[in-house]
Amino acid sequence: MAHKLNQIFSALADPTRRDILIMLLEDDMAVTDIAEPFEMSLAAISKHLIVLSNAGLVLQERRGRVKWCKLDPEAIHAAFVWIQTFGQLDPINLDSFEEFLEKEKLLKNSESI
């Protein structure tokens, strides 16, 4: 009965798992597709997904032989609340974040030309 925050934070502590979460922002994905860009075995990615699932960060739903993985925002929200409550932190400046996204978009466009 390890505390949920233990599982959430330790799931977030691994860069591969953070990358997987970022990928899942874009769309739900099957295990094999998630594994594709990583230079490690499918079994390793499968384990990472189980960790993410146990932490409640990802939901896995089997349809046929494919297991679809999708983000579950609840757990990440729990971590967010803990941190926010902990230090009564201000939220980041959303304007500068918008600027960042804008620059990202321009960059992507210029790369594709």
Place this chain on the structure above:
Amino acid sequence: MAHKLNQIFSALADPTRRDILIMLLEDDMAVTDIAEPFEMSLAAISKHLIVLSNAGLVLQERRGRVKWCKLDPEAIHAAFVWIQTFGQLDPINLDSFEEFLEKEKLLKNSESI
């Protein structure tokens, strides 16, 4: 150069360390005083504090034979920013995301001067 977020999240993954952080919200404390309420050795707490310090969550300053520990809000802020932005991002270049976090940090510093 293990990514800072790895260290921050894995530091936060341990309940003893989260408790220590909560204690430090109230006031700066010496190592021995931090250890007092826990049912584990002083050496164990000392190690936890080193983990927190390496993650940048806690600053340790030696005065005489006493090492004073205080919160360093910067690292926790980085984690906060990661989580907050996580849910809003299109898939992006992770490197430029890091740059963004870096800029956020510099901004916060300049504001506090």
Place this chain on the structure above:
DNA sequence: CTATTATTCAACTATTTGGTTGAATAAAGT
């Protein structure tokens, strides 16, 4: 100088973690 206090170091142990490979299971395609 000696004793006490604060903290860390060193060595050890048990458990967990993140990875591997090869086999197993199960569904779909031909």
Place this chain on the structure above:
DNA sequence: ACTTTATTCAACCAAATAGTTGAATAATAG
């Protein structure tokens, strides 16, 4: 029925983690 595809299982390994104890270091007090 046979083959391919998707995923996990099982066994193993190396490294990291979280704890222990006892000794070492270093500053302060008497």
